[in-house]
Amino acid sequence: MRSAPEIIEQTYREERPRVLATLIRVLRDFDLAEEVAQDAFAAALEQWAVDGIPDTPAAWLFRTARHKAIDRIRRRIKFTEKQAELATIVDVESDLSGDEQEPALLEDDRLRLFFTCCHPALPLEAQVALTLRTVAGLSTDEVAAAFLVPPVAMAQRIVRAKAKIRDARIPFRIPPEEALTDRVEAVLAVVYLTFTEGYAATSGDVVIRKDLCAEAIRLARLLLCLLPGRGDVTGLLALMLLQDSRRNARVDADGDIVLLEEQDRSLWDRAQIDEGLALVPDALRGPPPNAYAIQAAIAALHAAATTATRETTDWAQIAGLYEVLARMNPSAVIELNRAVAVAMADGPAAGLALLDRVEAEGRLVDHHLLPAARADLLARLGRTVEARAEYVQALERVNNAAERRLLLRKLASLGP
Secondary structure: OOOHHHHHHHHHHHHHHHHHHHHHHHHHHHHHHHHHHHHHHHHHHHHHHOOOOOOOHHHHHHHHHHHHHHHHHHHHHHHHHHHHHHHHHHHHHHHHHOOOOOOHHHHHHHHHHHHHHHHOOOOOOHHHHHHHHHHOOOOHHHHHHHHOOOHHHHHHHHHHHHHHHHHHHOOOOOOOOEEEEHHHHHHHHHHHHHHHHHHOOOOEOOOOOOOHHHHHHHHHHHHHHEEEEEEHHHHHHHHHHHOOOHHHHHHHOOOOOOOOOOOHHHHHHHHHHHHHHHHHHHHHHHOOHHHHEEEEEEEHHHOOOOOOOOOOOOOHHHHHHHHHHHOOOOHHHHHHHHHHHHHHHHHHHHHHHHHHHHHHHHOOOOOOOOHHHHHHHHHHHOOHHHHHHHHHHHHHHHOOOOHHHHHHHHHHHHHH
């Protein structure tokens, strides 16, 4: 049987986003909402251990947070501001007066919080930081650590984002129907950016940050609950589940990268694969299919294969899907992945021709991925001297320590 602190900790994780979202809507003050939410959970930790868990924990937390918000507002009232502050107290009492909040209202408030944190008026890095801080519930130190930013700098970033929301009077609301699709795309972009930074860290000593991947998947699950039936949300969740299912096989005991063709597929998470595969058909129904659904379909083909060889992996279909994806969302990285798939399906010379085109267009000039991919295909063609030069160029551009070690191993494999 779980102890009261364990139950309270679980309740905190589950109820905090709902409590905080409604408090932010009512108080229109991120900092005050976070403070009284924390106070309410601190009170719960003390009182529930004695009295037991209430039948409706959310209702108890709302009542407690309401009282603490009113107390804090009253304490800071100045004579010249009394009428405005008293009006705020009336708003708080009326909005949080019931014993229970309607479930639909709670979910709407969480969705409103998503859109507020990911408002286009905020810089992208601020959107990510604020979403992880308020919607996901990570501490400022945790957000800073996730993106290798000093805690003081991250705190300043979050403070500026909150001030922008306040000063620009960014509305705490679900966008109107005509703007909903564009705004959902912005929210999904923030969630996927969080996942990709965890899945393939751009800098630091490790290649995978499991906590960031887990938070992104959790956010996508929440979005799917709030926006059921949307193919783009379904596609993103499927994509992340399928990609993350390989995490235990992607690095060895020393933290070194294990490439797809060398991975022990028995280490892949079958439960996540099954869940992701079940979501892909819904994501692809469209119309038309979205970019996340196409990427999920590619990941599904890898998940269904027993090896990375041409005999068991449908590389031709993967290359075709990347071509579709490139038309939908032109990107040098997509073209690079397509070239790799074409090389597996039709041979390294065909893939190298596509990479030569990317290089000629001047794309990915500052990234290590292009010379690393070119080096691999050149090595497979026996053009060792050229391959060695490309690996050296990739080493000059890479920032992640694990990826640097991989490139050094590949360079050494070419011989003296």
